[in-house]
Amino acid sequence: MRSIKYIVFDFDGTIADTIEPAFNIFNSIAAEYNFQPITKEDREEIRMGKPKDFLKKYEISEFKLLLILLRVRKEMGKRILEIKPVKGIRESLHEIKKSEFRLGILTSNAKSNVELFLRNSELKDITDFIYSGKSLFGKHIVMKRLFDREKINPGEIIYVGDEIRDIEASRNAGVKVIAVSWGLSSRKLLESAEPDQIADTPKDLMQCIQRILILPEVPAHNTD
Numbered sequence: 001m002r003s004i005k006y007i008v009f010d011f012d013g014t015i016a017d018t019i020e021p022a023f024n025i026f027n028s029i030a031a032e033y034n035f036q037p038i039t040k041e042d043r044e045e046i047r048m049g050k051p052k053d054f055l056k057k058y059e060i061s062e063f064k065l066l067l068i069l070l071r072v073r074k075e076m077g078k079r080i081l082e083i084k085p086v087k088g089i090r091e092s093l094h095e096i097k098k099s100e101f102r103l104g105i106l107t108s109n110a111k112s113n114v115e116l117f118l119r120n121s122e123l124k125d126i127t128d129f130i131y132s133g134k135s136l137f138g139k140h141i142v143m144k145r146l147f148d149r150e151k152i153n154p155g156e157i158i159y160v161g162d163e164i165r166d167i168e169a170s171r172n173a174g175v176k177v178i179a180v181s182w183g184l185s186s187r188k189l190l191e192s193a194e195p196d197q198i199a200d201t202p203k204d205l206m207q208c209i210q211r212i213l214i215l216p217e218v219p220a221h222n223t224d
Contacts, residue, residue: 003156004176004213007096008146010161011107011114013183015093017086018076025075026068033068035060047186069108077113085121086182088202093126095206102128106146106159108139139169147173158196158212160205167193178208 012018027037038046055065076083097103103126105114111132118124129150133142147154154174159166162183167190170177179195181187182202190198197208 004158004209005102005156006104006152006158007101007209008104008106008157008159010159010163010166010183011105011109011117013162014160014180015085015089015105016117017084019184021076021079021083022072025072025079029068029071029075033064047184048189073109073113077110080113080116081120083117085123086202090121090123092202092205093123096209097126099206099209101209104128104146104150105130106143107132108134108142138172139165140172143169143173143175158209160199164189164193167195170195176212178205178212180205 009015012022023038023043030037055062060068093103105127107114107130109132111130114130114132118126131142131146131149133145143154143159146152158176158178159170160178160180161167161170162180163185167177167179177195178197178199179185179190179193180199180202181190182200187198187200196212199205199208
């Protein structure tokens, strides 16, 4: 059994319901970057496939993607007071906190955006730390920076995220991971990456944590 002390969450799409606003912002600025707006069919393709495949199909370089993401984040910051928590996540965060885990957020979003969102969502004191960071070499590098700053052993953490890259980063960093199916990536795609557990609703999170604590070898798709 691992001694799990920290439950660390991704922010966008996992805690904050930012997926639809992000697509809307992208479409509002797409013409400036000579891109076509993302259609409903495109959104489903993004959910069902890896983001790198989508970038290749539409010939979007990683550099240009970074510029767009920075712009989207800036625009999101202007609208952060309009962003709502994922339905049910507030109650689940409080339940996890009451179970004496330390809660953290690891995100590529701006820390100021996250703090403002938490205050506006009546979640101001729910987290023990917020870490904002990016790396061209992968999210696992950002995770390791967090470990160094907070003096955390990877074996003490469960990471919770909504994308394939969250699963891959957790694996590379030696961290247990719960994937959530209400965010960017579809459940089918998440299953293909074999996270330790999959939560389909925020209510499932505590059970997923308990399964990892008790039976860490149980595959994510076998939750009976």
